[in-house]
Each structure stands twice: as structure tokens, then as C-alpha cells.
Amino acid sequence: MYTATAHFDDVHLHAGAIQGWQQTYDQLSEGHPHTFLRHVTGERFQVFQEALDTRVVQRGKAPHGRLCLAMSLGSEVSGLFQGQALGGEQVSLLRSDEDFFVQAEQGMRLLAITVDVARFAKLAAYELTDEQLRRLSHSSRLHVPAARLQRARQRLLQVLAHPDPGAAEAWLEQQVLEAVLEVLGQSEDVTRSRSGNKAVGAYLVRRCQELVLEWTEEPLGILQLCEQLKVSRRTLQSAFHDSTGMRPVEYLRAVRLNEARRRLRHASEPSTTVSRVANDLGFSHLSHFAVHYKKLFGERPSQTLGACS
Known part of the structure; x- marks a missing residue:
């Protein structure tokens, strides 16, 4: 079993410290930034708490x-x-891969749990109704009564606070599984048809992010992205506004700057x-790149590179 508590001044290092996850954080x-991470990772479960004082896109x-x-x-x-x-009364779900x-x-403060699917399925077959089990196969968001979710x-949080080094891993896993069953046993599906547009918008933003990192030699403009995704400029701009609160050009420049920082x-x-x-990332004017980089990360790109030497 592995336990750790850490503070970071780089969201990329924070993301990499969460064991078992294939993910990228973009500032x-x-x-x-000043971030906090505490996690307990066993063979068949994981609990982690994170706090971020900066806006971050997490994908993976x-x-x-x-x-x-x-x-x-x-x-x-x-x-x-x-x-x-x-x-505050909603739980997000992700399934394997x-x-x-x-x-x-x-300012986001998040608590996340992972449990072994096979182990969980055996318990859920006795604890959850057929309808609740069905939700687990397709829902991405559930509503849970506030009192039940708080418990x-x-x-x-007690598992995270300071697990007794002598505590059996099986006992900690049991605490986590009981918490998960308690949450899911009182949940309601809050996926609505009216939220479909938001989900489509998030998908468009994610695809744009992927495309600008694939086509780095000649960065794609907004019209080219619209052509690739077969949507109107207005649709794409609305997607970015609703999902990020930023204009596409600002957001996608930040994505490329974060990739530069990782490299x-x-x-x-x-x-x-x-x-x-x-x-390599399509910034043809080095001086403009350096200005945008320092504005976003609070240091010159040469300082980032020098810190790794």
C-alpha cells in the first residue's frame, strides 16, 4: 500500500503523482499554481483528495x-x-478505460475513489437494485442526497487522514467499498436531454484540443477546425464559451503552451x-511565445528548461 501527501507548484507534476492514471493537466x-494532493493506493482501491488554486483542464x-x-x-x-x-450533491462516474x-x-476541492470492478460487481449484485446497476453502465453523473453523501x-476522509501503518489493507478497502455502495445505493440519474448540448460542446472542445496537438507544424485556425469537425464557426465558439469561458484562440494557445512546458x-x-x-509546437515568433509563456506560468521558458538541467 502506498500513501503520500504533497504540495506542488506545477500542475503537470501534480497530475503525474496520481498513481495509475493516464492523464494530462493543462493550466x-x-x-x-499551488496545489495539494493526498492519496492512499492499495492493490484494489485508491482514494485521493486534491485541491487546485488555478483553473485546470484535466483529460485522460x-x-x-x-x-x-x-x-x-x-x-x-x-x-x-x-x-x-x-x-455539491452530485457524483461523477467513470468506467474502465x-x-x-x-x-x-x-479553488476546486475534489475527492476521488477507484475500486476494482470485479470485486465491486460481486458486492453490488447483492446491494443494488437492477435499476441502480443499469445506471452504472451508462450514467456519467448521479445525484445523491446531501446527508448520505456527507457520510x-x-x-x-478518515481513510485519507492518517491511515494506521499497521492497518490491514483489506480493512481500508472495505471502508472504501462501503462508502461507494452507500453513495450508489441512494443515487438518482441526473442525466437530462437538456444537458446534451453541453456534452456535445465539451466533446468539440476536447477534439479541438487533440487536433491542435496533432497538427503542430502548422497550427490549425478556427475555420480549419470547423472544417475538420464539420460544424459552424458559431457552434464552435459557443462550445468554447459554454465549456471554458474563453475564446477558442486563447484556450488553444494555452493548450500548446502547456505542452511546451511539459517538453x-x-x-x-x-x-x-x-x-x-x-x-515544434507551431510558435513561429519566439518573442511572442516567451511573452505568453511567462504570462501564463509566471516564469520564462528558459527558467523551466534550466530547472531540469
């Missing part, structure tokens, strides 16, 4: 063979999950230079 707010894939739940630790809406609001896309607001939060931070070859990384 959207300007300045140095859920761990294989796991059912994953996430809930806000505050009463306010703390972001969008798969294009739908993540509020499922892609996810999260818009985390500044589950408290149980999970600078993890540079392993002596031949890696700031100008080479900038050029």
Missing part, C-alpha cells in the same frame, strides 16, 4: 479494470465533468532548446 489561469483515461467516482468537497459547482456541472474531460474551476465523504520540464536531450520546442 489556464495565469501565475504560479480512467484506470483499466476500475470503477471511478469523484465528488466535490464543497457545496458549490466546482467545474464541468464531461460537459456537465459537478456540484473511459476517456474523461474535466474543466476544474479555480460517505467523512468515511473516505521543457522533461527535456532529456542536450539539444533541446526553447526555440526548438516553440517551433
